[in-house]
Amino acid sequence: MGPAGNARRDLTAHEDRPASLYTHLMRMALVLCLLAPGAPSLASDGGFSATVGAFLDSAPRFRAKEPIRTGLPAEIAATLKEDGGYLDFPGVEGAPIWGDDVRLAGLAPTDEEMEQVLADDHGIRLPPGRRIKRFKPGTPREFWDYPVGTRLLHRFLLRTAPPTLTEIRLIEKQPSGRWAYGVYLPQKNGRLRLMKAQEAVTLKVAWRGKKVALTMNRLNPESCRMCHQMHTPVNDYPEEDTAGPCGFGPGNKKLGAWAKDFQAKKGYSPFAN
Numbered sequence: 001m002g003p004a005g006n007a008r009r010d011l012t013a014h015e016d017r018p019a020s021l022y023t024h025l026m027r028m029a030l031v032l033c034l035l036a037p038g039a040p041s042l043a044s045d046g047g048f049s050a051t052v053g054a055f056l057d058s059a060p061r062f063r064a065k066e067p068i069r070t071g072l073p074a075e076i077a078a079t080l081k082e083d084g085g086y087l088d089f090p091g092v093e094g095a096p097i098w099g100d101d102v103r104l105a106g107l108a109p110t111d112e113e114m115e116q117v118l119a120d121d122h123g124i125r126l127p128p129g130r131r132i133k134r135f136k137p138g139t140p141r142e143f144w145d146y147p148v149g150t151r152l153l154h155r156f157l158l159r160t161a162p163p164t165l166t167e168i169r170l171i172e173k174q175p176s177g178r179w180a181y182g183v184y185l186p187q188k189n190g191r192l193r194l195m196k197a198q199e200a201v202t203l204k205v206a207w208r209g210k211k212v213a214l215t216m217n218r219l220n221p222e223s224c225r226m227c228h229q230m231h232t233p234v235n236d237y238p239e240e241d242t243a244g245p246c247g248f249g250p251g252n253k254k255l256g257a258w259a260k261d262f263q264a265k266k267g268y269s270p271f272a273n
């Protein structure tokens with residue numbers, strides 16, 4: 001099953017989660033406030049409304065027309081994950097997102113076949129000394145607020161020896177509260193450049209004892225945020241502009257090991273509460 005199938009599964013899971021009348025009202029209030037010029041922030045009384053209040057504080061600064069990559073560097077080092085203070089975290093299961101129109105040796109591959117030629121991993125970097133705030137911890141509406149400057153990345157590597165990096169997807173929380181999204185591609189100088197318009201790529205890979213072509217469209221650089229809001233299995237974003245991590249949040253039950261690793265390496269807990 002391809003990415004669309006996974007997305008459908010995630011969406012179904014998302015819709016199964018009960019949304020209270022209170023939450024619906026908060027969402028309506030959010031939309032109304034976003035429409036109002038110079039929208040005042042709601043008084044915080046803890047929990048979900050505090051989260052919404054945080055979004056409202058930053059809402060007037062959104063500029064919907066700018067590309068969602070705005071705020072990210074034009075180039076990054078190929079060793080960003082290893083050298084940049086990122087810690088590995090386990091992704092969510094059943095969510096390989098390869099890109100569109102994938103062909104392996106001329107045929108549309110299954111997820112299992114793609115996994116024979118392409119691997120992925122993840123990393124997160126919190127700004128030094130900063131922590132994640134949890135709202136409504138332990139409830140079905142648990143929601144995490146990440147500090148400004150938080151970065152997460154998703155790397156794709158061909159299964160060669162050693163592995164060949166072919167793409168880094170990066171998201172970073174901006175001072176306005178919105179997340180910037182970018183796809184980075186290898187270039188001749190050994191660094192990775194930020195993709196501006198959707199590109200296709202053909203790679204030579206060893207598969208079933210032969211060298212074959214792997215062709216795929218990279219994801220559309222403007223498709224990220226909507227997908228992360230709609231299909232996120234881990235965080236319930238009230239609206240698209242503030243949608244952030246998709247696999248890193250309260251719904252990812254494997255992050256306990258990450259938190260221990262963080263504590264051991266950085267000397268403090270990644271969670272404020």
Ligand code: HEC
Nearest residue numbers: 091092095152153154169181182219224227245246247248
């Ligand atoms: C089809 C829906 C979809 C689209 C489109 C999409 N993503 Fe994702 N993204 C996901 C899912 C699902 C995960 C979690 C996958 C995992 O854990 O391996 C994810 C994970 C990530 C991660 C790892 C951190 C995290 O959020 O868990 C990054 C970084 C990321 N995506 C960036 C991007 C960028 C940049 C784009 C736009 C080019 C993009 N994504 C487009 C669904 C999508």
